Amino acid sequence: MQAARNGIASIPLPRAWLKGTNDFSFSGVKTALLRLVEGGKVTNKADAAASFQEAVVDVLVTKTVAVAKECRVKQILLAGGVASNELLRQRLVKNSPIPVLVPEPVLCTDNAAMIAACGYYRFRAGKVDSLDLDVVPSLKLA
Template structure:
C-alpha cells in the first residue's frame, strides 16, 4: 500500500511516497532556510507564498522518484496541524484537490504524531508500550504510546520548547539561524564550563527552559562570557541534562519497553549520545534526515491511521494549535 505524504506546517515544503508505513520510496523537501535566515526566524507570510510556488513541483518530484502515479496511491496523508495557519492551508488544499480530482482517500495527520513515526522508518519496528521524547522548535513533550493512535501526554514544556530555547540562545551568542545546529556546531569546540541552572520541577515530568535562557543572557550582559563556544557547550549540556534525566525517570515510572526520540532537536549530537549511553532501555533514534520536517513521517503515520479506519472528509480544516493529544 502506497501513501502520498504532504507536509507544509512551517517553512519546509515536502512530499513523499511510503509503502506499507515503513518503506520510503521517495522523500523530497524544498527548504526555505536561506530565505528566512536573513530575518533570524520564519516569516509566516513569506513561508506561505513560498509553499504556493513549491508544493506542486515537490509532489511531482516525489511521485517521479518513487516511480509511482496517482493511480497507485491508496491514500493521501497531509499535515493539518499544528503549525502556521497559512502554511498548513497550502498543503491541505493541495491534498484536498488531488483527493477530489482522483477519488483518493484523504487522511489528516497531526504533525507531532508524524515526528514520532520517524521511528517506524528507521529499520526496526518499535515495541509498545514506549515512551517518546518529542523535541522541536515549538514543542517538548513526553508521550506514552500503548499502541498505534494511542497517545497519553505525560509531560510538556511550561514555557520555551527546547528548540525555541536553542534559537534564542544562538541569538544571544550571535550565532546563525537556525539556532539548534549553530549551538551544536559551536559546542564541538567548547567546554561546558559555565554554571547554568537546570529546572527540575519536582513531582512533575514537565520541562522549563525560560530561566536557563535568561541566565545565559545575564552572563552575556555582565561580560562573564569569554568564549562563545564554551557558552554554547554549557547551554547545550544544561538542556540535554534535563531532557535525558526527565525522560529516563518517566520511562522507569511507566515501565515502558523502549524509548523513542523524535523532532528537530533529536538531531542534536549530544542528546543522541547521552540518551543512548545513559538509558538502560533500548532507544530508537531516527536518522538525522528524518528528524527535521519531512513528508515521509507524515505518510508513515497516515498509513497506520488509514488501515485502522481513519479517513477525513474534504471539508477537513487546518488546526494551527493542535496538541499532541487532541
C-alpha cells in the same frame, strides 16, 4: 549545536527540574546565560553554547528516562528536530536502561511539516478555526 562542538561546558547554569511534574522549561537557563553574557562574564560563544547544550541535555535525558521507567515503556524513540543533536543522542543511549531507537540525523526533522500536513487534512475535512484562535502554551498533551 554547531558552536557547542568547539566549546567546553564550563559555565555553571541552572537546571529546570520542576519538582512534581514531568514538564520542563528552559527559560531559566536561557535567562541565566543571557545575564552572564550581558554582564561580560561570558565571552567565549562556543563555551556558552556547550554549557547551554549540557544543561538542556541533562534535563531532557534525566526526565525522559524517569518518565520511561515510570510508564514502564519497552523502548524510547528519539524523534523530531531535537533528535539530530549529537550530545542528546549519545547521552540518552548511554544513560537509559531502556533501549533507545535513534534514527539517522537526516530523518530527524522539525515537526513543522507534520503540523502543516495535519492542518491541510483538517482544512480538507472542513475543520477550520476562527482567526481569533490563540496559543495555549500550557496545554496538556494527555
